Amino acid sequence: MTFNWKITLLSCCSLFYLSCANAGQEHATAKSQPAELSATDTNLAKAPKPADTAVVPTATEPKTKNLVGKTTKKHKPATAPVTKTQQRIVARPAAVAETTPPASKVTPRAQPPTHRAWDELLQKHVNPAGQVDYKGFQRDQKQLDDYLKSLAKQLPDEDWGRDARLAYWINAYNAYTVKLILGHYPVKSIREIYDGNPWDVKWIELEEGQFSLNQIEHRIIRKRFDEPRIHFAVNCAAQSCPPLLPRAFTAENLDSMLAKATRAFVNNPSYNKISTNNLKLSKIFDWYAEDFENIQRFIGQYSNTAVDANASVSYMDYDWSLNAQ
DSSP, rough: OOHHHHHHHHHHHHHHHHHHHHHHHHHHHHHHSSOOOOOOHHHHHHHHOGGOOOOOOOOOOOOEETTSOOOOOBBOOOOOOHHHHHHHHHOOOOOOOSSSSGGGGGGOOOOOOOOOOHHHHHHBBTTTTOOOOHHHHHHHHHHHHHHHHHHHOOOOOOGHHHHOOOOOOHHHHHHHHHHHHHHHOOSSSGGSSSGGGGGGOOEEETTEEEEEEHHIIIIIIIHHHHHGGGGGTOSSSSSTTTTOOOOOOOTTTHHHHHHHHHHHHHTTTOEEEESSSSSOTTHHHHHHHHHHHHHHEEEHHHHHSSOTTEEEEEEOOOOBOBBBB
16 A cells, blocks of 8 residues: 555656656747747838938039029939839920010011101192192191101111102101291291201201201212202292192102102293203202203203203292292
C-alpha cells in the first residue's frame, strides 16, 4: 500500500517536471520571435522617421526676361505628371509684344476737303458776272468761318495730288479775301484796308503758321504750281480783277474751270480789247508777264480773234473799286 503510494507520487512529480520544462522552452521561443504585426503597424513601420528624412532644395531654372524686359526667376514646381492639355500649352510659341498699334488706333491719312460749304456760299452770294453780295456773306459769316476753320486744320498733303492741292490754295485765297472785306465792311475798295496794302499783312492762320495773301499767291500758288491760268481764278475783290467764280474749285473741275475762266476773261472787252495786230490788255498781263512768257501766243490760245505773233501790246487802267453787287 505504502509502496504503491510512493510510485504514484513519483509519477506525478515526473509529469509535473516535464510540464514545467515544456513551458520554459515555449517561453524562450516566444522571446526570440516577434508577434505578427497588424496592417496599421506595418504601414507605420515602413514610414521613414522624421530624423531620417533628408531636406532636398528646390531646383531652379536659369533667369529669364519677361515681355517688358524685367528679369524674373522661375521656380521649378514639384515633379508631377504632365497632362495632354499642359503639353499643348507648353508647345505653344511665346507671346510676342505688339510692334504696331491696332488698326483702330491708326490715324487715317487726311483727305482733301470737299469745299462744299464754300461752293454753297458762292452760288448763293455771287452772280454770274462775278459781283459779290457782301451783305449776304455777312448774314452767313458763321458758315464762312466754319469753312475757313476746316481749311486751317489741315494744310495740303503731297498725297492729295497736284489738282487737289492747287484747288485748296485758290479757294483759300478767295475765301480769305472775302473774310478780309467783311472784317472792314463797308469799304469802297480793298485798298482802303491796312493803309492800301492788305496783301502783305500776315493774318491768315493755317495750322500753326500765319500767312499773308501775297504769300499764298506768290510763294505757294505761283512758285509751286507753275500755272499761269491761276491769275484768272484768284480774286482781289476789285472791279478790274478777274471775276470771282460762283463755284468752288476741286480736283475734279480744276482744269476745266481754269480754262473756262481764262477764256472768259481774255474775251471780255471790259478787261481786254483784242484785234489781230493790237492788244490792249489788263494790267495783270503786265504785272505777271514772266508767268505768260510770250503774251501774244498766250492770248492767241484763248482769244476768239486771231492774234498776230508781232501784235502790239499796251495795257488798260486798273479799277480798284470794290466788286460788290
